[in-house]
Amino acid sequence: MSDTYIIGAGIIKFGRHPDRTPFQLAAEASLLALDDAGLTIRDIDAIYAGSTFNSASMVAQRMLHLIGQTGAACVNVSNACAAGATAVRQAVLAVKSGEYDIVLAVGAEKNPKGLMGGPLAEGPPPEGLFGSYAPPSIFAEAGMVHAARYGTTIEQFAQVSVKNHHHGTLNPKAAYQLETPMEDVLASEMISWPLTKLMCSPNVDGAAAVIVVSEKKARELGLGRAVRIRGSALVSDPYEPRSPDMFDPNSVTRLGVGKAYAMAGLGPEDLDLVELHDCFATAELLHYENLGLCADGEAGRLIDSGDTELGGRIPVNVSGGLLAKGHPIGATGVANIVEIVEHLRGEAGARQVAGAKIGLAHVLGFAGVAACGVHILEKAG
Amino acid sequence: MATDYIVTPRAGHASIRVDAGGNAWIESYRCVDCSAVLSSRAMACRSCGSRTPMQTFRVAESGMVYSWTVVHRSYPGIAVPFVSAIVDLEGGPTLKGNLRIDDPDAVRQGVRVRLVFDDAGGAHDKDGAPYVGFHFVPEGTGA
Numbered sequence: 001m002s003d004t005y006i007i008g009a010g011i012i013k014f015g016r017h018p019d020r021t022p023f024q025l026a027a028e029a030s031l032l033a034l035d036d037a038g039l040t041i042r043d044i045d046a047i048y049a050g051s052t053f054n055s056a057s058m059v060a061q062r063m064l065h066l067i068g069q070t071g072a073a074c075v076n077v078s079n080a081c082a083a084g085a086t087a088v089r090q091a092v093l094a095v096k097s098g099e100y101d102i103v104l105a106v107g108a109e110k111n112p113k114g115l116m117g118g119p120l121a122e123g124p125p126p127e128g129l130f131g132s133y134a135p136p137s138i139f140a141e142a143g144m145v146h147a148a149r150y151g152t153t154i155e156q157f158a159q160v161s162v163k164n165h166h167h168g169t170l171n172p173k174a175a176y177q178l179e180t181p182m183e184d185v186l187a188s189e190m191i192s193w194p195l196t197k198l199m200c201s202p203n204v205d206g207a208a209a210v211i212v213v214s215e216k217k218a219r220e221l222g223l224g225r226a227v228r229i230r231g232s233a234l235v236s237d238p239y240e241p242r243s244p245d246m247f248d249p250n251s252v253t254r255l256g257v258g259k260a261y262a263m264a265g266l267g268p269e270d271l272d273l274v275e276l277h278d279c280f281a282t283a284e285l286l287h288y289e290n291l292g293l294c295a296d297g298e299a300g301r302l303i304d305s306g307d308t309e310l311g312g313r314i315p316v317n318v319s320g321g322l323l324a325k326g327h328p329i330g331a332t333g334v335a336n337i338v339e340i341v342e343h344l345r346g347e348a349g350a351r352q353v354a355g356a357k358i359g360l361a362h363v364l365g366f367a368g369v370a371a372c373g374v375h376i377l378e379k380a381g
Numbered sequence: 382m383a384t385d386y387i388v389t390p391r392a393g394h395a396s397i398r399v400d401a402g403g404n405a406w407i408e409s410y411r412c413v414d415c416s417a418v419l420s421s422r423a424m425a426c427r428s429c430g431s432r433t434p435m436q437t438f439r440v441a442e443s444g445m446v447y448s449w450t451v452v453h454r455s456y457p458g459i460a461v462p463f464v465s466a467i468v469d470l471e472g473g474p475t476l477k478g479n480l481r482i483d484d485p486d487a488v489r490q491g492v493r494v495r496l497v498f499d500d501a502g503g504a505h506d507k508d509g510a511p512y513v514g515f516h517f518v519p520e521g522t523g524a
Contacts, residue, residue: 115456124393124504124512131465131477132452140450141467148448148490192465193451193485239428242475245420246447246467 004095005218005380006227008037008211009341011334014175014326017110017205022054023062026108029207029331031067033104037211037221044211045100046073050087050107051330052080059108073100077330081279082365083107084208084333085234085373091212092232101217107334108207111327116203117367132192135366136200136280138247140192143282145246147194149297152285154194156300158185160281161199163309164317168324170310170351175204175326199281204326208335224381227341230358231264231376233257237369244368249283253290253364256372260360261292264376268292271314271376272356273343275336277364278321287362288316310351318343318351333373336361344379393501393512395421396440396476405498405513407442409474410435420474440473442496443520447475451485466517468494479516493520 010032012025026049034040041064049060060074079086084107091105115134127133146152162182168174180188180198188198218226237243237252261267268291276291278284285299293314294302302308308316319325319339322332340359342348353359358378365371392399398408410419412435417428425432449466466480466488480494494517501514 115454123391123506124501124514126394127456128452128459128461128463129479129502129504129514130394130516131467131479132450132455132463133477134452134455136454137450137452137465141448141465144448144450144490190451190453192453195450239417241417242447242467242469245475245477 002215004092004229005213005215006210006229006337006341006377007213007218007221007225008033008039009209009338010036011173011208011338012206013173014204014206014328022051022108022110023059023066025110025205025207026059026063026106027066029108029209030063030104030106033209033211039102039211041068042070043102044070044072044104045102046075046094047104047106048075048077048087048090050077050079050083050105050333051109052078052083053112053329054108054110063106079371080365080367081277081329082234082333082363082371082373083330084335085361085363085375086333086371088210088212088334088337088375089232089234089373092229095212095214101214103212104209105212105334106207106209107331109328109330110205111203111329113203134192136192136195138366139280139282140195142247142249142286143194146282146286146299150300152300154186155182156303157194157281157285158182158199159303160278160284161185161323163303164278164321164323165198167310167318167351168320170349171320171325174320174324175202176320176324178324195280195282201279201322201327204328206326206328206331206335208331208338210334210337210341218380225345226380227344228378228380229375230266230378231260231374233259233263233374235259235372247366249364249366249370250286250290252370252372253287253362256374257291257362260374260376266358266376270358271360273318273340273353273359274314274316274362275319275321275339275359276316276362278317278323279327279364281323283364284316284321291360291362310353315353318353333363336363337375337377340377344377388510390511390513391506393504393514397513397515399513407440407470407473407476407496408437409440410437418474420476441471444468444470444494444496446480446488446490446492446494448490449480449488464488466494468517470496481516481518494518495520
């Protein structure tokens with residue numbers, strides 16, 4: 001089976017876009033990706049559109065009503081925070097199948113305001129009666145398991161936010177360009193202990209797109225700025241004895257990452273940069289271990305070492321991550337891939353990871369149940 | 382019109398069972414093939430996929446805190462702060478619930494707690510039937 005390549009990538013500035021529809025956001029990101037590739041919408045065989053809150057209204061088709069109704073196959077993908085990665089993954093599979101040569105994957109979201117989620121079942125609303133099901137609480141609880149086992153401190157979790165907000169100041173597409181020193185992170189409003197407001201990713205709107213092509217088409221169009229997809233994995237949460245009352249972000253991530261490393265034939269030591277799902281500051285430390293960036297129990301020491309900062313041994317979330325760039329749910333999984341593409345091309349500007357050849361993008365979709373998407377990309381040209 | 386019956390309370394949580402006399406307990410399921418314990422009913426075992434009907438059992442009402450958070454901001458209308466605790470019940474499933482404790486800073490993994498049934502915050506269904514809920518208290522303290 002031949003490889004697939006990304007030959008175009010685009011991302012709009014994340015933030016609140018009150019005057020625009022999610023379809024306009026998707027269209028803008030898609031046009032950026034098409035222009036980047038030197039293609040037009042008429043070249044696109046199929047479209048996979050990731051969106052969690054807007055999928056039911058057929059984002060892909062509504063986008064085509066704005067940029068050209070070509071009759072291309074449209075698939076609208078919803079998979080919580082993994083919707084964007086799922087769209088890319090389906091684009092990869094569609095090209096690998098041989099049916100299509102050029103496929104567009106786009107993620108676009110207009111997020112609702114406030115805390116995500118809420119009751120599904122009849123009966124008294126469980127929040128506050130049977131503990132908390134708000135996402136910050138879920139990820140606080142996941143972090144406290146790590147803290148209990150390894151002695152991880154609130155300062156170590158908070159340092160993730162300090163680092164990623166610093167990275168965000170270098171990314172013009174990030175929703176927030178704001179340095180947040182440790183004392184500011186710790187002093188911001190407590191949401192779910194130990195997570196303060198600055199340790200929670202902000203709900204913003206956004207869109208990002210990539211164009212996935214076959215090896216034959218990539219060679220035709222020129223490999224100069226192309227990026228090879230070495231690994232593409234999508235998994236759902238395996239059985240865990242404590243689930244669903246205790247959400248485990250670890251086993252699902254380890255399952256997905258293991259598949260992606262196996263597919264790519266490489267391991268964490270081969271990575272030059274990582275974009276991982278820092279929906280909350282606690283999550284980033286858990287994923288250091290889940291991705292194999294350090295041994296189990298060493299995540300606190302890894303953040304303390306500075307190795308995951310820009311300029312360090314393995315920079316993580318140099319885009320600013322979800323914490324500073326923002327987290328438009330369905331767009332996030334495509335945006336992470338766009339970030340890796342920019343670095344592998346050497347086009348990431350002030351936040352460029354020098355000499356980056358291989359990068360990994362990870363997202364974790366969660367709605368009481370989970371999905372994990374992992375992509376490993378390599379510079380082709 | 383006077384009524385001569387007592388309205389049977391309803392379960393306010395998927396794991397609660399209530400008999401006609403209003404007595405409440407926690408029920409869980411054990412796979413006869415792989416011994417996995419499930420806190421809610423499934424159509425086959427979540428762990429092994431076995432479709433052999435699961436054993437139901439009454440769950441012990443004591444256990445240990447596995448993880449927790451102190452919630453300071455929640456959805457609109459939810460009273461804060463409160464402790465959200467994840468408790469491994471003895472021989473049974475893991476359940477999440479509020480932990481009522483005087484000093485939230487004293488919560489640790491391994492703290493022993495007891496499950497106490499309550500009136501689910503005074504909630505009633507649309508016909509006026511009360512709900513039964515539960516919360517946790519530290520072992521050795523009153524309900």
